[in-house]
Amino acid sequence: MIAKVNNDLKHPDRPNYPDRDLLVAATRLSKLIIRAQLCELLHLPAFARESLLGSSAGRDAVGALKHAGLTLAEDGSVTRGGMAATEC
Incomplete structure (x- = not known):
């Protein structure tokens, strides 16, 4: 998803511009x-990554998906x- 959105932004001549x-x-x-990757790279305990999912960043990501x-x-x-989101 992220790579496709990025490519659609880099190439405005594409027919499907992300909404x-x-x-x-x-x-x-x-x-x-x-942020989750940083937990891995810094070898933080598993609870650090798990708490990230319940943080405002986790809620914001889930909320944005649900809202849309x-x-x-x-x-x-x-x-x-x-329907594929890029076709909407």
């Missing part, structure tokens, strides 16, 4: 992932109402 809700969700999710009605699959694809 505002998708941009907000990708941004908030990216911040959460970066977006569902993120394990393969990184995003759907909104059964």
